[in-house]
Amino acid sequence: PSGLIIHPGEMKNFPPEKVCVMISGTQGEPMSALSRAAVDNHKHAKIEKGDTVVLSSRIIPGNEKTIYRMIDHLFRREAHVIYEDGSSPPIHVSGHASQEELKLIINLVKPKYFIPIHGEYRQLKLHAEMAASMRGSVGNVLLIESGDILEFDELGARKTGRVNVGRVCIDSGSRTDVVEDLVIKDRRHLSEDGIVLPIIAINKLTGRVETSPEIVSRGFAAGEDGFMDGARQVVMQTLDASSAEEKADYGVIKEKIRADLKRYISKQTQRRPLIMPVILEI
Structure with a gap:
């Protein structure tokens, strides 16, 4: 009215x-x-x-x-x-068709090709099996997932391959700079466990460690008193146990420090921060 x-x-x-x-x-x-x-x-x-x-x-x-x-x-x-809190009968009816309603649509349309496209894989599978059981009303049933290539030509339809699909992350402030998976992984790692920077000053002429190592952390809770002193001790022990040749190869000594410090931090805190040793030549 x-x-x-x-x-x-x-x-x-x-x-x-x-x-x-x-x-x-x-x-x-x-x-x-x-x-x-x-x-x-x-x-x-x-x-x-x-x-x-x-x-x-x-x-x-x-x-x-x-x-x-x-x-x-x-x-x-x-x-x-x-609202749906369990204290009263449900007031919401799904907007999705029931199985019998899906069968009715198939009988009315009688498709040459049937391709379920909405839902999780288990739902797609059950939908495809239901359609396949209706032999008089459905031609070919094709089950595809996101990324599958479906090709149609005069000979019919078929799956012909696959392409990469999914989220594409773009850096803030940019429209074109795609963030690679490795960068996303590092950022997630940093957000969850933080970063630890052991800084070692080495005399480039003699190869000796000039001062006690400095441990800098961001986003990582050091925990109980004495933890940082223990971390410095671990770095010093690694340096003392390394040969002059190893100390001269910064790639080798950084990896040894990282591995030993990672073992110590994991044992003390059950956390795995990103560890990036820094060598300062003086």
């Missing part, structure tokens, strides 16, 4: 009990309409005391923190929130 659907700007002209708002953002997306309304930051929708908010959705794994944060905001505004 006329007037059933109104413009968002007209909501203020109606009593609250006469208005039902269809609003997006049930997964707690930061800039979604519901998330903004939950913190009084929406142009038209405002959550007031006594309002009922129904989240007709399932909680997608990984979104729990943002969803519950949004629900907390709604409770702070004294709204009655109905």
Whole structure:
């Protein structure tokens, strides 16, 4: 009937009990309409005391923190929130077709080629097996994954190879600088365990260590007192046990220091920071 659907700007002209708002953002997306309304930051929708908010959705794994944060905001505004918490019958019905509905579509379309494309591999496999069982309605069933090359020509369709697919990371501030997997691995390593820099001053003429090694760390918790002194002692013992020839080969001595220090830190802290020995020639 006329007037059933109104413009968002007209909501203020109606009593609250006469208005039902269809609003997006049930997964707690930061800039979604519901998330903004939950913190009084929406142009038209405002959550007031006594309002009922129904989240007709399932909680997608990984979104729990943002969803519950949004629900907390709604409770702070004294709204009655109905969501999937197990205290009431489910109010959400999946938008995905059931198996019988999928069979109905296949019987109506009778495809020459059937290629399931949505879901995890186990779901693709079951979908393909279901289609293959309907011999009178389906021609060829092809099961492919992301990256598989599907080729069509006058002879039909077939898988012909594979290409690399997946996320491509671009450095901040750039549109073209692709970050390689090794760099991503190092950055993840640094973020989780930090970095340790043992600094050794070596006289380039005599090959002797001039001062006690310095240990610098960033993003790595040294732990109990005496840990850094123990680390310096490990470096000194490595240097003392090395020949003059090894000390002259900075690549060799750095690797020996790194290996011994890694063993010590792992034993003391069960952590694996990035260790980068630095040799200063004086």
